[in-house]
Amino acid sequence: TRHSPFFNPGETATAESLAILHLRRDQLVPVILSDPTNNADGYAEGAVTNTRFGSFPHSTLVNLPWGSQVLASKVDTGSRGRKGNKRKRDETDSDANTPTGGREAGEDVKTAIAAGSGFIHLLPPTPESWTVSLPHRTQVVYTPDYSYVLQRLRVRPGQTIIEAGAGSGSFTHASARAVFNGYPSASEPAQKKRKYGRVCSFEYHEPRANTLRGEMTAHGLDDVVTVTHRDVYADGFNLGEDKSESPKANAVFLDLPAPWLALKHLSRRRVPPKTAQAVTHPETESPAPENTTSSSTPTTTSQDTSPFISPLNPKTPTYLCTFSPCIEQVTATTAALRRLGWTEIEMVEVQHKRVEVRRERIGLHEEGLRGVNSSAANVAEAVGRLREVEGRFKEWNEGPKDGSQAQALKVGRGPDGKSVGGSKAERLAKIKEEFESRKIYKEGRLVHRTENEIKTHTSYLTFAILPREWTEEDEEQCRKKWVADA
Ligand code: SAM
Incomplete structure (x- = not known):
């Protein structure tokens, strides 16, 4: 491998x-x-x-x-x-x-x-460094969003996640790492088919799908990620030429302009035509923005008589997240989710702020310099004061006749204001050493700034859970267990 x-x-x-x-x-x-x-x-x-x-x-x-x-x-x-x-x-x-x-x-x-x-x-x-360096073909999902999304989707090694659209593959890399289940050890029998975990990635734009497939190979991720060129609104999420292979997904991430159009495929049974029609045209108070409707809006499934194959794992709940920049898209998605039986629907916005922390050189705080910057009306004044302070230190170090060093010596106090004892020469050496060891110019006040709020909006994350399939057989097994336990 x-x-x-x-x-x-x-x-x-x-x-x-x-x-x-x-x-x-x-x-x-x-x-x-x-x-x-x-x-x-x-x-x-x-x-x-x-x-x-x-x-x-x-x-x-x-x-x-x-x-x-x-x-x-x-x-x-x-x-x-x-x-x-x-x-x-x-x-x-x-x-x-x-x-x-x-x-x-x-x-x-x-x-x-x-x-x-x-x-x-x-x-x-790493997925993080790839996200900030990848060639952008579309808008991408950034680390603060995808890390939150993947943990809320409960994505674990060995699981299967569906993602659409794949776009530039930023989310693809992060989800590949989340599902990856480790390489076989040398002692593991070769014939044992290893379950690596799987990302089933769908992209409507063919050149983008091809580029991503090439990247997956170049990055050694093709064991884990399957890229399919597909309009998921029309054709759903099953794999293979005839779309008969269910990925058996545990989780789904939709970064699509109109996620509600894809939801009817993410069900456990065929969605009745009337419901499918309703989720295709959501009756929201605010209609979805024009650019979010696909030219390839699917026809309803009313004539479809083929057996329905769900792309979801019937044995586990399905965790879903849709990623949409506008609140109208969230409203439309939520309406569709409710109709289709999803539960625990919740919308979250990750407001990630980067805090810049640095030392303010001007804000020297040593004895005698305290408050240099606190009352500075503007930068020019602050810089002026810094120069003055630097001048005083220069004087100190160069041993001026009656500058601050001589003054400190006379008073007999070091930079911390504490008394320094000993002979004149000893006191001078000690005070000088203390000042120097403080590397005073590097000890400016620590200040921090956050990024502008407007820059932090990426998208609204809508989460929902579809309960697992519950069959007669499951019920029977459960009943037997209760009887056995009693
Ligand atoms: N999540 C991606 C990332 O992190 O790099 C970015 C996704 S990008 C914003 C949205 C993608 O959805 C586009 O590449 C677009 O071609 C694709 N798309 C739009 N409609 C689609 C559809 N019906 N089926 C599949 N992909 C679709």
């Missing part, structure tokens, strides 16, 4: 496998690493990824331990390129990785930065 880097990345980056080049927070570049011995592109160094922080030949990445910091290489990006394949830098590296690099980097990296080149960190892919 080929191991997916999403499930089992191993210790090191390998050729022909996905890796994430971490430029800096929120700047991640996904790359399928090429075999360094294969220089089909005609370059001595084989494939090269160019970033704003420099060029990274794959030969410098393959076989490195995950987490390695890698320096950019000098690569001739000019004349040697084949026609039509001329290499160029994606962006200039004028701000080459200095903001964090300067502070965190080791000596070799500092030297590299000084020489004008940058570095990256080499990371194994």
Whole structure:
């Protein structure tokens, strides 16, 4: 079995496998690493990824331990390129990785930065890093939403989840990890068919479905994810050419413009034509937005005489979530869910806020400097005060005749305001040491800011549960158990 880097990345980056080049927070570049011995592109160094922080030949990445910091290489990006394949830098590296690099980097990296080149960190892919780096073909579901959705859908290893539409595959990767049941151990009998867990993914737009299928193969997820090109409003969720294979899903996630149109297929029995008609045209107070109705709105199932095959697992309840940006879509979905017997219908909005925490250099709080910023009317004034403070410290360190150091010495107090004893020379040395050890410029007040509220609305999540199938046989078994237990 080929191991997916999403499930089992191993210790090191390998050729022909996905890796994430971490430029800096929120700047991640996904790359399928090429075999360094294969220089089909005609370059001595084989494939090269160019970033704003420099060029990274794959030969410098393959076989490195995950987490390695890698320096950019000098690569001739000019004349040697084949026609039509001329290499160029994606962006200039004028701000080459200095903001964090300067502070965190080791000596070799500092030297590299000084020489004008940058570095990256080499990371194994995760659904989270894929979500922020994937090529967008549609709107995508982000981590704060999908992590909440997957736990509410009770998705566990070995289960089956249906998702539609697959779009750019952001949710697909997260759900693949949630259902994945582990690779067989070496001792496991080969003939035993392993239940990996399964994601049945449906997408109406054919090129998108094909791209996602290719990605699943490239990411080693094709054991788990089946991508089907399908209009789910019209044709539902069963698999196979003749749609006769039930996925036996435990959970369903719908990120569709009109989820209510798909619900009649997500039932345990054929929905009577009258009900199907009603959920196709929901009688909501606010009609669904125009762009949410599909051109391929299905006809009712009134003439359908074929046996009904439910795509749901009859032995478990089905957990459903629909993901819709507008409240009108929620209303239409909820109306359809009620008609079709779903229970515990609830709508939730995840308002994820990123809190930015940093030190405010201006807000120095040491003795004698306290309140420097507290009454500053504006930034200019605050900066003015900072300069003044910095000047005082400079004076202190350079030993002015009658600056703050001399003053502190006279008073005999260190930066914490406590008395410092000893001879004059001892006191001077001690106070100086205390000031310096405080790294006072780095000890600004901690401040935090949250993102603007408007940016946090992604979609409304509507959850519902369809109780499990309950047959005569189940009832009989239950009765027998009660009798036996009594
Ligand atoms: N959840 C995806 C992700 O995380 O990347 C994004 C889904 S995108 C917002 C919605 C997708 O639904 C589009 O790719 C669209 O083509 C697909 N779609 C719309 N109507 C459909 C239908 N009737 N059947 C299947 N897919 C449909």
